[in-house]
Amino acid sequence: MKNKLQTLDKTNSWLSKQQIANFCLMAIFCFSFVFNPVSAQSKKKETKEEMRIPKAPLYKCPIGDAPVNPRVIWNRKEKSWFMLYQQRDKNSVLQNDHALSFCFGSDIAIASSSDNGKTWLYRGIIEGVAIEPGHNTYGMPEVIYHDGLYHLYLEYFQGFIAKDTFGDPSRIIHYTSKDLWNWEFQNFIMEDDDHNKNSMCVYQLPNGKWNMCYYDCTMEELRILESDDLYTWEYSRKGPDQKYNSPNVFKLGGYYWMTIDTYKGFAVFRSKDCENWTKQDGLLFDEVSARMDDGSSPHHSGVVQLENKVYMFYYTHPERVPGLSGELDKRLGDRIHGLPHLRRSVIQVAEITVKEGWLSGDRNKPFDFFLPNMD
Template sequence: MRYLIILFSLFLSGCADVASLNENQQIGALAPKPLYRDPVFDGAADPSIIFNAAEKKWLMFYTNRRANVPGLTNVSWVHGTPIGIAESVDGANWSYRSTVNFPKDIPGTSNVETATYWAPAVLEHEGIYHMYLTIVPGVFEDWNHPRTIVHLTSADLKNWAYQSTLPLTSDRVIDASVLQLPDGRWRLWYNDELAGKKTFYADSKDLYHWEDKGSANLPNDRGEAPLAFYWKGHYWLINDLLGNIGLGVYRSSDALNWQRQSSNLLDIPGTGVDDQNGGHHPEVIVSGERAFLYYFVHPGVNAESVYEKEPALDVKRSSIQVVELQYVDGWLVAQRNNPTYVSLLPGSTRQ
């Protein structure tokens, strides 16, 4: 009888969660929890999502951490990482596709046995796909090694050509995010590790030639993976606050001057499968009036876990999740315990 009571209570709780969604939020495909786990290394992280018009499918490019490979010491498992690809017809149900076969002429990869690829940022413009990718020249036991951001292009999201290494503030830069401004310029935000994990930015007229502009001047700025998008009449920037305290949120009218939201997103652990930790490295797809926040979680990490020191599989593995953003009193809310019904219009982006 006690077991039946518990089941009935869980059922009522689930009904209450659904009832708290408005009608619009119940349109689409119900996303599972977790949304996606990589079947090869079990270390999916840093998602970047784009619509493949030729195939009429969504593709997720992600850092494929080697979470289940035995014998990797310290943080070597977070190096030597390929970029994985998952595919979906609805943005809610994903299956593994392959890894990216990068060209051999990328600086920092040609003279090493195994290169490290992190944090792809993929976009489409005038029929050409662009990727801004973090490169680390090898596999290392610590974090004290160069990182650069390179520009690659493709006509089909399969074959990539190296274009350039971006001239940014230092040789320790990671996590690009690119957005087009109303005047046609492109702006790229990134993290400079040598500047105390702060956010910097660069501008371009054509996606190929970039001029670094220095600090983005975010209030209380320390984090990584800055992700910019436009929604509900505002520019937004969300970043990974490191540790397990969730995502910071910034709002702007001009993509230059930012206000910090008083509360973080995804800082309180969720109740769904593999969602019991802070959210990391965001991606946002704006679809009509709706916006969907994709993120990854280390479900096995707790306050006592340090995955550099205790490289157990359950501590290292990571899962991708999704939640719908809500716009409440001028700021962002993400109710990760509610069911998420994903509805992505073909060609949706972060614009």
């Protein structure tokens, strides 16, 4: 009997040790499952795969290889997104050795996306904008939709200009369309003004009136026009005291925002009423991007405003990055524009959000890019 009890005690002892061992193994297994770095990496990879990261560059123009000044808008008739842009030709023969000649003689082209911005298809140039015979220059498109019509504002030069500067007098032309393809001339804006006017941005004020902010190259300042109907415009006031062009105005996070291209990044201003602007410290997107063809400064942007974010579309000159002679060799001066490979440009996209009351963005940070159907 005593031997049986000893045997039973030994058996119970062994079982107790075995149970403890099994419990420890189970605890180690659970701990490894939860905190396993490989598992965490897999989850991170899965999350990244689910994010719809845009390709870089977003778009290259097959005609001329130098798209600039993009504007992206929903086409209500085709049920797809349209990108209107100035179609330059990087291989344009220089007129009288003037470096900026390739910036002129341009048309307004269209690329469309039927898959929510993932891919873009070149479609050709818009129709109906010619106001006189010949090969003339159309640039700096601004397009909005209001009350059943698309409104397009273009900078216009007669002919193919051969210049080293953008200082020649230009005209702002207004067109309307129902489908973004066929445009009807409406009128000239500020026709008696012989200044060089470009980079128009049209936006609606809280009181329902419209403003057009543009850069007056002659006076080197931003100017603002006002309108009740998008057709008749009158000078209202100067814009924020900030040099250079491509203003964009949009609403996000309870504020109106204005971004301005400084050629080193975008200056940012904030307002509650579109009249009194406060400048944000620093520049937006002034960092060097590691994305393909995105290492140089971003230029002349257009925005798509969604509910809680804004996508900014801009162009870059990929070869004009630190370390390349075209960017650093001061002996080239304005001749930098005369070298075809340095004229090449592409369209990129980046996300803008509001962080601690100010605009925030990072061209190197992956983000979810999706242009929803708007109807």
